[in-house]
Amino acid sequence: MKPRIFVTRRIPEKGLEMLRPQAEVEVWPDALPPDYPVLVERVQGIDALLCMLTDRIDGNLMDAAGSRLKVISQFAVGVDNIDTAAATERGIPVGNTPGVLTDTTADLAWALLMAAARRVAESDRFVRAGKWKTWASIGFLGQDIAGATLGIVGFGRIGRAVAERARGFGMRILYHSRRRHPEAERKVNAEFVGLDTLLRESDFVSLHTNLSEDTRHLMNEANFKKMKPGSVLINTARGPIVDSGALYRALSSGTIAYAALDVTEPEPLRPDDPLLALDNIVLCPHIGSASHKTRSRMSAMAAENLIAGLNGKRLPHCANPQVYDIS
Ligand code: GLV
Ligand code: GLV
Numbered sequence: 001m002k003p004r005i006f007v008t009r010r011i012p013e014k015g016l017e018m019l020r021p022q023a024e025v026e027v028w029p030d031a032l033p034p035d036y037p038v039l040v041e042r043v044q045g046i047d048a049l050l051c052m053l054t055d056r057i058d059g060n061l062m063d064a065a066g067s068r069l070k071v072i073s074q075f076a077v078g079v080d081n082i083d084t085a086a087a088t089e090r091g092i093p094v095g096n097t098p099g100v101l102t103d104t105t106a107d108l109a110w111a112l113l114m115a116a117a118r119r120v121a122e123s124d125r126f127v128r129a130g131k132w133k134t135w136a137s138i139g140f141l142g143q144d145i146a147g148a149t150l151g152i153v154g155f156g157r158i159g160r161a162v163a164e165r166a167r168g169f170g171m172r173i174l175y176h177s178r179r180r181h182p183e184a185e186r187k188v189n190a191e192f193v194g195l196d197t198l199l200r201e202s203d204f205v206s207l208h209t210n211l212s213e214d215t216r217h218l219m220n221e222a223n224f225k226k227m228k229p230g231s232v233l234i235n236t237a238r239g240p241i242v243d244s245g246a247l248y249r250a251l252s253s254g255t256i257a258y259a260a261l262d263v264t265e266p267e268p269l270r271p272d273d274p275l276l277a278l279d280n281i282v283l284c285p286h287i288g289s290a291s292h293k294t295r296s297r298m299s300a301m302a303a304e305n306l307i308a309g310l311n312g313k314r315l316p317h318c319a320n321p322q323v324y325d326i327s
Contacts, residue, residue, distance in 0.1 A: 003024070003047035003310055004023060004024050004026065004045065004046045005019055005022075005023045005026065005046065005047065005048045005049070005050060005306065005310075006042055006043055006046045006048075006049055006050070007025060007027040007050040008028050008039065008050065008052050008054075009027075009030075009052050009054075010027055010029065011050070011299045011302070012295050012296045013299075014297075014299045014303075015050075015298075015300050015302055018303040018307065019050075019303050019306065019307070022307055023047065023048070023310065026042075028042070033052065033054045033055060036056055039061065040060070041064075043064055043065040044064055044066060045066055045068060046065055046066075046068065047068045047069065047310060048069070048070055048071045048072075048306050048310050049065065049069065049073065050073045050302055050303075050306055051073070051074055051075065051081075051082075052074070052076065053074070053076040053080075053081050053286075054081070057081060057083065057087075058083045058086060059086035059090070062086060063090075069092060070092065070310055070312070071092065071093055071095065071306055071308075071309020071310060072087060072092055072309075073094075073095040073302045073303075073305040073309065074094060074096045074097070074302070074319070075097065075298055076096060076097060077099075077101060078096075079094060079096050080210065080211040080238060082094055082319075084319055085320075087320055088320045088322050088323045091323060092323065093314075093315045093320060093324070094320045094323075095301075095305025095308075095309065095315045095316075095318060095319065096305075097297075097298045097301045097305075098157065098317055099157065100294055100297040101294050101298060102157040102158050102161050103161055104288070104291045104294040105158050105161075106158055106162045107165075108236055108262060108284070108288045109158070109162050109206055109234055109236045109262075109288075110162065110165050112260035112261075112282060113204055113206065113232065113234050115282045116232045116234065116258040116259065117143045117145050117204070117232060117258075118143075119140050120282070122140070122279055122282075143203060143204075143230060143232060143258075145169050145171070146169050146170055146171075147169075147170050148169075148171055148172075148204060149171065149172040149174060149202045150162075150163070150166045150202060150206065151174045151175070151176070151198040151199065151202030151204065151205045151206070152173065152174070152175040152206055153175070153176050153177075153205065153207050153208060153209055153218070154176075154177055154207065154209030154210070154237065155175045155177040155181050155184060155190075155208070156177075156208060156209075158208045158237075159177070159206075159208035160181075160184050160188060162208065163175065164187075164188050167189065172191075173189060173191065174190065174193045174198045175192060175193070175198070176192070176194065176195045177192075177209075180192045196226055199223055199226040199227050200228070202227070203230070203231050204231065204234065205234065206233075206234040206235075207219070207234065207237045207241050207242070208236070208237055209237055209241060210237070210238070211237070211240055211241055215238075215241050216241065217240065217243040217246075218241050219233065219235075219242040219243060219246065219247065220246050221249065221250075224246055224247070225250075225255060227250070227255065227256050228256075229256070230256075230257045231257060232257060232258040232260065233256060233260070234259075234260045235259070235260070235261045235262065235263055236288045237263060239266070242265070244264070244265050244275065247259060247275070248274050248275055248278070251280050252278060257280060258281065259280070259281045260281070261281065261283050261284070262283075262284040262286055262287060263286050263288075264286075267285075268285065269283070301316075301317065304316055
């Protein structure tokens, strides 16, 4: 009997083509994800799961899948939706897709930075609304990027790729992370500083950390107050790194000038979310890795991880490598 795989949403064809010869592949057909109880039901008896960042994958779900479940392969680099400790306890490796989406996500961080600095989305709304009556010397004034200071919080692959791009703008680059990265910092001429210094001195603050208990609501009221008036916050990492209520107050009181978010808390934002009423924010629906090429490569990578797991081989990209220490 062929192994059974459940894929929690439609994904680019490339990965499915790799999976079909290996297994019986079932793909959730709807545009919206399966609710948790539905997912718990659908995973029963499967050998492998290919899931998205919108799925809650916990120990209960793993137990519902049953003892055949050999691998969980996530179509994303971040795995905060998965209880990886529970997977490790059960001997289940969790795959993810680092590296391939680094440049694509760094590009979007820059698109958002520039859109916020120069009020691009706001200007677009103005033109479409028929409000453009004349050129104005004091209309739509924003922030200069060239020569400004960029603060990068989290200096992994994506944070560094954002820093590389900043060099063309002649920016001063500060970064903060758990540990110092001397080689990477030399390459992009970035300066390692404490978070307080970064917040006080940066014109643009861009978030690139994982979501964990240490980074949840890292951007809270006290930290917004340290930022410069006129500064801009960019978040392409995970929504809950920013306290939304504190962000709303910082934007509406002028503590900071602008925010640009690809990720929010919750996702999606509710239609009555107060952030939606602000002009000084630009929002995207979590599209950091959404280029044709990158999403296709992510589907291939998620399929490779899954196939390795099905065959009892080490996953090429494993988010819980501890699983291999336990024998
Ligand atoms: C996207 O947010 C990812 O983690 O890949
Ligand atoms: C992404 O690939 C990261 O590790 O920052």
